Amino acid sequence: MFASNVVAAPRITSRKLEADRDRVDALIAGMTIQEKAGQLNLLGDPFRFRPMNVNPLDGQGDPARVTRMIREGLVGNLFNGVGAEAGRRIQTIAVEESRLGIPLLFAADIIHGLKTVFPVPLAEAAAFDADLARRTARAAAVEGAASGIHQTYAPMVDVARDQRWGRGVEGAGEDVWLNEVLAVARVRGFQGEKGLADRDALLATPKHFAAYSAAIAGMDYNTTDMSEATLRGTFLPPFRAAFGAGALSVMTAFNDLNGVPASGNPYLLTEILREEWGFTGFVVSDYTAEQELIAHGFAADGRDAARIALLAGMDMSMVSGLFLEHIPDLVETGDVPLARVDQAVRRVLMTKAALGLFDDPYRGCDPERERRVVGSREHRDLAREAGVKSIVLLKNEGGLLPLKPSGQKIALIGPFGADVDNVFGPWTIWGDETRRISLEAGFRAAMDDEADLAVVMGSDVETALPGGIAAAVLAASQADVVVLAIGESARMSGEAQSRTEIDIPAPQRALAEAVSATGKPVVVLLRNGRAMELSGPIKDAGAIVVTWFLGGEMGHAVADIVFGLVSPSGRLPVSFPHRSGQQPYSYDHKITGRPANNALASQEYVARYRETTNTALYPFGHGLTYGAVTYGAVTPAAATLAWDGEVEVSVDITNAGDHAVEETVQLYIRDRVADLTQPGRRLRDFRKVELAAGQTRAVTFTLRRERLEYVGADGRPKVQPGAFDIWLTSSAQAGDLATLNLTPS
Template structure:
């Protein structure tokens, strides 16, 4: 059914339909409880709800920015709520339930003291923060870390971030972002796991488990995870942030919902609603998404928090008349907590008094929030995480920085290495490190609020630490990120001529990706391209180190460089991580989680696209009356899953245990993988399938599994996969998973554009 049918024309009014949908929504889900909640906590919460005034109930659903611990340069100008005395008084009055983006154990104790000693009901505050890829110790941006294809690594970095956050007075993180991102113009690609559904599912689950730990939310090192942004926010038309989204039920359920479901199955008990509208219904007012699917279908028992003023933005969407109407719609749709706008606090008393929102709905939302606080152990120990001694011992721990370096190394992707230029020689080779990122400390990437600036490692520092004689390294900036420098190119050319090899550090700054940083052209800025052309003209061997938060269009001297390495934003230990790979301490093992296009105009581009009825032959330079652009083929310059090592990896012929799969049977697929090179490597063997004939057209390939295999020099291993009937499912026209008999193709290969398929038949 539609969320709000017949709200135009001769049918019932939009207001009456919304009210009817909302008022009918509280039956079976009214008292749904998390499976591991304690009976004593339920009793305590119900006793509190019985005592609370309607204003105090609204207060528990009100989230404000933390003015006590927030670093001033990061305050969002939309807040308008930075007066500590005002918020102190609100805490005393019980009209704020959550403070976000403030960090610090000592100040956290002082704030919490007001709540539990000076307010009437002594309900502790929930402290939340945007801990996306580390707190004080910063790990690779999530897109970079996704290139490791390593769920255990994602779990471990989330675990370390949680340990630092929990010791710094935080209880909840607004992460992970699990939006499947298929248009590289969208700036927030950097926050997720890229374009593939399976990779997003596995990393979503791993990050939730990492944030929350395995000892229960009351454990001192646990953070409540909040997957975001529910739902389809990343499918913004044109890649423009906050834009509308429009898609079929099959696409919604087959691409954008699965990572959220994986996160909830991993134990996440909060979720953030998105800014976007979906098929005409804003997601922060979407009853079908937030109640019918999230709760009634999936059984989610946690709480929903709006994104920053997203429920207020129902007005700008043209979906609500004013703030009161927006609060009513969001509440009835299923948004439990209101972030920053203050609409719930302002309007809930009147909405309940006039019967527009039932008290049962308010109690339901309050119950969900209070139970989360109880499960976090805040009623037993409201000062959890407010120990400055432990905070000092935990923050920036050596083990966390060692992990940051490891994660950085595993996130690096080697795209190209002609003539085996890499690794470089650390002894006696004169290197010109040129570009705006050569000595720059912009290593953290977007969504780093509290990263310890004193612990940043630049490329210059990393290279010098790795080289036998640091004086063999010459540093020249050459250009700014988006502007030329007087004399910059001349200085760069002179340095290149005096060097044995040039390393160009080019790409995007952290301000060019992330929220509100959509781009029409996903290329390297023109001043840097000019720098690359001038340096390449010297004839010296060139290595390009890309710093980026998305896939990029590469052209000219950058595309033609002898070696190209994707280094993303790798966090605190970036310089050391890059040096470890460039100088061969470790062979690169990362794989692209996003496809690098030939041209920006190919966006949205993703490997698991459809063939169309007029598929192009990409081997032909020109071909008319087929699905293609005049200027390029329907391929990626560097496809999803691509990544080289310093070895020479060869794949044998794929073998199947049977040519048919019966009923609920299985097929074993295997391939011999050989490292004929002279260094050990780690290869990521990828399993793709294609359903040849189905009742809905199917992607040309879909990733169904992968394995990482270590190969010594000269070693061959046989890598085996067991393919099940479930891995052949797709979402049908009714929005349900189905498997249909017929012919399938299967690849075991190194990327989404590599390898030759074998075929098998699924019987009924």
């Protein structure tokens, strides 16, 4: 049933594995308990941090202190420091000046690029393109590995159904299948195809294990509560897919799950992860997550928190220092068995061995290679390609887009017209700020006469500007078309950026209303890290384009779409609601015993709100092109699917427009009768298809029983014989269906 049933990434050979085990066992046998605790101790890198990134809560910003700790074997891992030359100096301390010479593991938050910044992961998910996700992760890995990094804290594979939650920007949206597919692609991109010891590999770290994105009310760090079937059917599959692709580390979550904090949860970290799935890598806490067991009311103090986390299955402590401080005493008193500490140390050291660090501890510490590959032209070209493919055209009345590069006066209005501070988006630490292309710069490069472009802010993101609206109205009145660049700043999405209302800030809504009143045609360019509520003149604009945060090449990528160099092909990985109050919302919600007929304007006593229907304004999977694509009837090759057989399901799609396009055909199913109520639709596959103007193509999918399975009350995949509805269509709210019957075995 999982998207992970694919060939796994290359593994190390049995001979090397045996040699690594012997080396690691010999090291463990010769280590003091303090040195063992040191290998489980992860500190912020004080040598290569930018000053702005040193958290004063760390207490670790003193290079001299950390140098002493490395020499004494009390630090095994550092994170968020970048640079090949400095990396070599730091590694020399561990390898040549400590008693055992165990190399350090260098990790970093490389979420969507290092110096070359790619679209935020949610934006890239809109491309519905696994190969693109693999290639951008590969480029990020090449730059990171050349900069002295061995591990990245990515990909985030949390399925995000509540758009109030700010961290949805780091993931692949609301659908389980899409999250699985992109988890596999990103792990393979980070780790490469040659094995972890390759110089260009980064150890991938799927996060946050588990159910972090299900925080109640969309409030970051909040509690989660769910059934076993929901946990296993929605939130765990992308993790399992990532491990199937070869990921050898995983990060715990901040939340509690059904009353037990994830970072001290033996059911998650041992029973499921180790005993059921056979995961052999190491578990690292999120930032002080094990220390936060105290605030949860789950641990009495730091010593108790370290004990609980260790016994639950956590192997590495991030920043808090609790493992280093308390493991010796916990072992001495018998509260934590020495065997459990040795097990955690073995997992960490075996991963270092898999990365080739014992054979080449200075891997990635070559300044010349760093200068050659980081920020290369090839990577910048890929960033532009990824940006173009991530853009979603929601609406285009009367063919307002594409705009003409000449002979058309354009007023680019809004806080993001000339802005470069918000092109990278959240979770960008090391991006090259000299290579940030604004919308204005992208437009001017695409237009024949720069005099045809007027650029006016009109308002700031969350505050009005004196005289701003008057200046915007004047510019609009003198233009043929208005391009309104509005939305969220990078600080409004990401960690700790939950929102109660997922709408456009009030000053920008006022700006949109004033500009719309001029009567000029309006194109809205949304900058956003989540699905948003659109209202008033923004919702009513002639064209609406979701541009997300597209990275360093943002201005060029948007101009490529707006001026028609490329037809848009992105699809929404999240549902845009009618109202913020619909959250949490996902397209695959249950139908209920009183389903609404959304074609009827007035209904009562059905599953609906008083103010709107139980639908999306723009559903998951929606996205327009500059063509005119129509779908024929869904045609199964047979009316029945044998239990162990397969059947092909086809649809003809036609591009009746004048532009060549790339269409994303989506396969959805619905199990009509099951022993657990089922969603109205579930995505089970998709395919991108190129269509020339006037071309018709048949698109065929092969269905097997496994694609029809769901997770039962016992947490296991299952399916019963019976009728299934099948859609091959353009979005989760579109298309006609066919029926297929699964026969018994």
